[in-house]
Amino acid sequence: MELLCLEMDTNIRARPDPNLLCDDRVLQSLLTIEERFLPQYSYFKGVQRDIQPFMRRMVATWMLEVCEEQKCEEEVFPLAMNYLDRFLAVVPTKKCNLQLLGAVCMFLASKLKETRPLTAEKLCIYTDNSIRPQELLEWELVVLGKLKWNLAAVTPNDFIEHIVRRLPLPEDKLTLIRKHVQTFIALCATDFRFAMYPPSMIATGSVGAAICGLQLDSVNQSQWGDSLTDLLAKITNTEVDVLKECQEQIERVLESSLREGRKQQQQQQQSQRGTSSKGLEELDQSSTPTDVRDINL
Amino acid sequence: MMANVKWILSPLGKGPTRRNLFGPVDKVQLRADYQAALRKDLDEASRRWGFDFMSDQPLVSGDFQWEGVPGAKVPLLYRSCVLGKATSQRATQVTVSPKRVKAAPAKNENEKENVPENNSERCPVNLERTPRKKENGGLKRKQTNITDFYHPKRRFVDMRIKSGE
CATH class of the missing domain: 1.10.472.10 (Cyclin-like)
Structure with a gap:
């Protein structure tokens, strides 16, 4: 008998499940259990x-x-x-x-x-x-x-969809927003100052930082009944001040990270000019963007 | 996504990802630490459950009252077995189950995670009486083959399209 395996190399993904994403209880449960981890x-x-x-x-x-x-x-x-x-x-x-x-x-x-x-x-x-x-x-x-075999920890990533779906965001920007949020979450994970923050707060702060960074909050101001932060705070039951502080902290870390990256890039280029051998790819990137919107994630 | 995150997560890109961060690992010490960590885990488990897992004996001072059950009476899953060999199960297997919880184990700060709220109610004593198909079937867990569900029929396959040729 001949058996052919037609499985592709890409991972097959389930579609977003409305039962999970549209039911408020899921978000509430996540918020209840997140502290445990x-x-x-x-x-x-x-x-x-x-x-x-x-x-x-x-x-x-x-x-x-x-x-x-x-x-x-x-x-x-x-x-x-x-x-x-x-x-x-x-x-x-x-x-x-x-x-x-x-x-x-x-x-x-x-x-x-x-x-x-x-x-x-x-x-x-x-x-x-x-x-x-x-x-x-x-x-x-x-x-x-x-870890007491307790591996299914709640991560900030678990909250992204729940938050994003509750915001009046332009459909065509969603993919970009998600990418930015994921990047900010990863950035927070590298920084110990965020290690004790609840995942929901990191997620909410990251969404806020992404929307502000992309300046989506100023484009359609009229849609935001409350200010963005108030709305975000309501979604994950965070205090507005705490959330604001968290978002600003994320923005600071992002900024210093970009600055550091720029410095490193310059050093790299200087050393490359000396040896002039390494990848052209890196030489082409003559200036590191300083604005998040310029970054092609 | 992550292809261009390097822009933001800047301290990256210093040479190859494959690298040793903190110098050579002291293998002898590592092994000793590993053994010590396992021993410590076992000690903690002993204290928590009031049972000496090395000698398979209940501790006198424990919070639980232990009752011996013959190994053959517990479901297959709970019997000790050595994979790959014809297993030698100890004849007087002392698989024991907590009969009655005298007092909930004292929670300390470290045990925020994974502590069932009410142990006694969650594990009724007869919970483990799962019906078994093969009482004396030995410990070999047989994987289900697709041929278990149909009888293979011989049939000729054109030799020319045989794969790998």
Whole structure:
């Protein structure tokens, strides 16, 4: 018997389910349970001795790059960071084991969320073989124990659709808005200052920042009965002041990130002019945009 | 989406993604840490459930009252087995189930997650009496084959279109 496999390489996705997205109870349940999955301590003050906040940023950046390169689902990275923070909140960890922990967290998050999860071997290669698959699997068990096998954490990504659907936004901009929101959420996940914020607040702040950044709130001002922030605050039961502060913090982080990127780009170009060998692609990008609207996400 | 996020997530792009961040990993220490972490987990589980999992004996001081049940009487799922081998199940398997909860285990701060609110009501004692098809079928869990549902018929396939040739 001849069997042909006609499965394509692309992941088949379910359509958005109106039963989930239009029922208010879903959003309310998410808001009720989200606190359960927050790290319980600001672990740099107490639990951790060897690890510094900049090291968390290093490992987060690396994890994001791996997720990008492997084209992981959007929520894999924020979810992995949630595991990482929850583990670090309870287990003193040495800095030389931090990358292993990051790899384990991606391994778990990917298995939970993806049709084709990252393999242990692949992740080990990304650590430049500083760990072996065997070790990854062993520590997977340790991390699972510390997380009490509670892996289905609520992430900011879970809120995006719920928030966006409740806003009067132009249909043709939705894809762009989503992309910006996802990027801001990823940005927040790399920054420890956001680690203790409830996911709904990060999501709401990111949506606010995306809409303001794209200046959609000023274009059709008339549609916004309340101000954007008031409306957003109502959707996720956040206090307006807190939300405003969160959104501004996101915008500050974004700005400094863009500035840093520009600096790095210039340095890169200078060194490239010296060697004049590396990719033309990078040389073509002569100026880093400073406005989010100029960024082609 | 993530192709061009590098613009925003700027500190990226310093060389290849494949890299070692914090220097060499001390493998000996890592193994020791792993063993210690597992031991600690086991200790915590022992304290929580009042049961010594190494010696398969209940602890005297525990919050639970344990009752022995012959291994053969519990559903297949709960029996210990070694995958891939013909399994050697201990004859006097002491699979035990909590008969009665004397007191809910004391919650400490760390146990915010995953603590069932009322243990006793959620696990009635006879919950595990799942009907089984094969009482003495051994521990080999057989995967269902598609041929279980129909009788294969032999038929000739044109040899020319055989794949891989």
